[in-house]
Amino acid sequence: MSRRRDLLGVVPFFVFVGIFLIIPTLVVAIGSFLGTDNRVTFDNVTALADGYIVQAFIRSILLSAVTAILGAVIGALLGYAVVTAGPDSTVRRVVTSACGVLAQFGGVTLAFAFMATIGLSGFVTLFLRDSLGVDIFAGGVWLFDLPGLVLVYTYFQIPLMVIVFLPALDGIRPQWREATESLGGSTWYYWRHVAGPLLAPAFLGSTLLLFANAFSAYATAAALVSQGSPIVPLQIRSALTSEVLLGRENIGKAMALGMVVVVAVVMSLYAALQRRTSRWLD
Amino acid sequence: MVGLVRRRARRQRIMRWVVVGVLGIVFLLPLFALLEFTTRGAGGKLSWDTWRVLFDWQQLSETYPVLWTGMKASFWLMLLSVTLTLALLVPTVVWVRLRLPRLRRLVEFVCLLPLTIPAIVLVVGLAPVYAWVVYFIGGSSLTLTFAYTILALPFAYRAIDTGLSAIDVRTLAEAARSLGAGWATVMWRVVLPNIRSAVLSAAFLTVALVLGEFTIASLLNRDNLQVAINQLGKSSATISFAVSLAALVLAFVLLFLLSFAGRGRRRHRRERTTS
Numbered sequence: 001m002s003r004r005r006d007l008l009g010v011v012p013f014f015v016f017v018g019i020f021l022i023i024p025t026l027v028v029a030i031g032s033f034l035g036t037d038n039r040v041t042f043d044n045v046t047a048l049a050d051g052y053i054v055q056a057f058i059r060s061i062l063l064s065a066v067t068a069i070l071g072a073v074i075g076a077l078l079g080y081a082v083v084t085a086g087p088d089s090t091v092r093r094v095v096t097s098a099c100g101v102l103a104q105f106g107g108v109t110l111a112f113a114f115m116a117t118i119g120l121s122g123f124v125t126l127f128l129r130d131s132l133g134v135d136i137f138a139g140g141v142w143l144f145d146l147p148g149l150v151l152v153y154t155y156f157q158i159p160l161m162v163i164v165f166l167p168a169l170d171g172i173r174p175q176w177r178e179a180t181e182s183l184g185g186s187t188w189y190y191w192r193h194v195a196g197p198l199l200a201p202a203f204l205g206s207t208l209l210l211f212a213n214a215f216s217a218y219a220t221a222a223a224l225v226s227q228g229s230p231i232v233p234l235q236i237r238s239a240l241t242s243e244v245l246l247g248r249e250n251i252g253k254a255m256a257l258g259m260v261v262v263v264a265v266v267m268s269l270y271a272a273l274q275r276r277t278s279r280w281l282d
Numbered sequence: 283m284v285g286l287v288r289r290r291a292r293r294q295r296i297m298r299w300v301v302v303g304v305l306g307i308v309f310l311l312p313l314f315a316l317l318e319f320t321t322r323g324a325g326g327k328l329s330w331d332t333w334r335v336l337f338d339w340q341q342l343s344e345t346y347p348v349l350w351t352g353m354k355a356s357f358w359l360m361l362l363s364v365t366l367t368l369a370l371l372v373p374t375v376v377w378v379r380l381r382l383p384r385l386r387r388l389v390e391f392v393c394l395l396p397l398t399i400p401a402i403v404l405v406v407g408l409a410p411v412y413a414w415v416v417y418f419i420g421g422s423s424l425t426l427t428f429a430y431t432i433l434a435l436p437f438a439y440r441a442i443d444t445g446l447s448a449i450d451v452r453t454l455a456e457a458a459r460s461l462g463a464g465w466a467t468v469m470w471r472v473v474l475p476n477i478r479s480a481v482l483s484a485a486f487l488t489v490a491l492v493l494g495e496f497t498i499a500s501l502l503n504r505d506n507l508q509v510a511i512n513q514l515g516k517s518s519a520t521i522s523f524a525v526s527l528a529a530l531v532l533a534f535v536l537l538f539l540l541s542f543a544g545r546g547r548r549r550h551r552r553e554r555t556t557s
């Protein structure tokens with residue numbers, strides 16, 4: 001009896017999550033398999049094989065992979081630099097707060113910041129043109145297309161890497177390095193045989209998280225790209241807002257389901273690597 | 283050995299300043315460009331007119347009603363989302379720890395679920411749910427609170443869960459109960475004061491999230507700060523670039539203060555145990 005009463009305590013939470021998280025997910029999942037007449041159909045899912053949707057998925061995956069790898073490598077380097085400064089240092093505090101803002105805040109602000117930097121009348125663009133005679137847009141305005149997205153996404157991937165990789169770097173004990181050195185190991189040997197293998201799972205896991213992050217991002221692309229829909233989130237937007245073609249909404253749901261599948265696969269790999277890391281880095 | 287350690291420390295210091303310096307410049311450049319763009323006056327002269335408008339709220343609300351509506355909406359959304367997130371999450375997480383330990387995995391899984399579902403996907407599914415919300419309580423922008431609370435769950439859950447792990451909730455609660463305290467008193471006067479910094483960090487993270495959220499508001503056709511900034515970006519870029527920068531700086535200050543709140547508490551506890 002008292003157990004049943006205990007369960008009442010978690011009812012509000014589960015009701016809320018049910019309405020605003022579980023039902024929307026089901027709407028997407030079920031809607032992907034419904035036609036305009038509300039009958040079960042595989043048309044939406046097979047429509048994913050359309051050339052332009054496949055292209056969008058390939059571009060999204062490519063964009064996410066490239067920016068994840070760039071962000072992971074540079075972010076790990078910055079993370080390591082910060083860790084050498086000690087846990088209570090000002091450098092660390094400033095860098096982690098700045099990273100927190102830049103990783104989470106993203107979106108429209110970042111798009112604007114880059115327009116002001118290397119947009120048509122941006123600060124750097126004008127400086128390069130007027131002072132050095134270099135026109136960065138000689139081959140076309142790439143900022144508002146895929147190359148621009150790579151640049152801006154990398155800008156928020158690096159800070160995210162710092163945040164998610166710092167705990168792993170903190171887990172590395174200085175004693176391990178001293179042990180290597182007292183046994184005659186060089187710096188290179190230490191990184192190759194001690195720190196490298198220990199950090200590898202955490203590094204790979206963080207890279208996967210970065211991939212999922214870029215793959216899910218929408219706001220930056222929406223604010224930056226005004227013409228065409230090169231990546232999946234923008235394709236979903238046009239499917240949702242399309243008033244010309246009816247029945248596109250369920251294709252949008254199918255694309256959304258496709259995104260969930262990709263992110264879910266990546267995140268479960270991440271969770272597996274995370275478990276492996278936490279076995280000895282805690 | 284000592285020489286080796288000292289040499290390594292020096293090498294690391296040089297490496298640190300090079301890496302932090304170079305990346306610092308790269309990362310500050312776009313922010314500086316925002317500032318430069320908003321202070322570009324006629325004839326290439328420095329002008330603070332845009333920023334003067336930004337801090338003159340009367341004029342701001344008259345000249346840019348869209349922006350003003352968005353700012354107001356985001357302000358209320360911040361308050362409401364923090365309240366709802368904490369009111370929903372703190373009692374649930376504490377209760378599960380105390381009375382229903384078997385549900386812990388499930389609650390954790392549900393809370394981390396929004397990380398796996400991109401916001402753009404959530405919007406697709408939320409659209410019909412919001413049709414009902416509008417039917418029952420109207421279509422105000424403040425209804426976004428519900429969606430934002432979901433988005434904040436992973437971050438808030440982790441913060442609160444970490445805070446609870448650091449104290450022995452069960453013993454504290456049993457002690458209070460045996461002295462005759464009711465559950466409400468246990469919650470309010472025993473548990474909450476002990477996880478204050480965790481609750482604070484959950485609140486700050488939620489605030490940062492609400493300040494920067496664009497996807498859901500924009501696709502559900504609601505107003506918030508980011509939607510207004512994006513809309514104004516097309517007609518009067520300068521003012522919207524200025525607001526962007528101001529919001530970014532505000533979020534940075536919040537998180538920077540947070541880094542002190544967390545550390546201050548830890549140091550406090552260490553001192554207490556050593557004395």
